[in-house]
Amino acid sequence: MTTSTTTPDHNADLDHDGRTGDGALQRLTGLANSYRERLEAECAKAEAEAERRERKQSVDAACRFIAQHLPATLAQILDTDAWVGYPALREGYAEAEPTAVAHLGSGLWLIFERTKPAGALTLLAPCTCGRYVPNWLGDDYGLAGTLDTLTLSCTGRL
Numbered sequence: 001m002t003t004s005t006t007t008p009d010h011n012a013d014l015d016h017d018g019r020t021g022d023g024a025l026q027r028l029t030g031l032a033n034s035y036r037e038r039l040e041a042e043c044a045k046a047e048a049e050a051e052r053r054e055r056k057q058s059v060d061a062a063c064r065f066i067a068q069h070l071p072a073t074l075a076q077i078l079d080t081d082a083w084v085g086y087p088a089l090r091e092g093y094a095e096a097e098p099t100a101v102a103h104l105g106s107g108l109w110l111i112f113e114r115t116k117p118a119g120a121l122t123l124l125a126p127c128t129c130g131r132y133v134p135n136w137l138g139d140d141y142g143l144a145g146t147l148d149t150l151t152l153s154c155t156g157r158l
């Protein structure tokens with residue numbers, strides 16, 4: 001506890017001789033804490049906003065991709081609401097591009113990754129071994145061929 005010749009004033013900043021007043025540290029701590037809280041709240045808000053934007057961009061990009069490349073098939077059965085967007089993953093060693101995922105039923109999943117300029121669409125099909133077989137989808141015709149082989153096991157393919 002510092003001794004002071006003056007009456008303690010909790011609102012004082014510095015005494016005229018440069019020593020801190022009794023209330024200065026308390027006030028400084030209060031200011032620092034409230035500044036940190038404000039800054040952290042702003043950062044959290046900015047992160048949440050960036051994440052929301054990335055999720056939406058992923059869904060938009062997935063919809064654009066199927067509208068352009070699979071207009072006769074997937075675009076006929078999937079609308080924007082079918083997709084769930086995920087932001088990029090940048091934590092630790094795990095890194096992933098923003099993605100959008102749609103469940104097609106029957107254990108089938110579509111994964112759209114915003115990798116290349118246009119993105120990449122993969123159909124994940126369940127196999128009897130319990131794993132999922134990835135099938136890259138490029139166009140309507142390719143999808144027809146992929147659907148023909150869905151009942152096959154992944155043996156020899158993974």
Ligand SMILES: [Zn+2]
Binds near residue numbers: 154
């Ligand atoms: Zn298998």
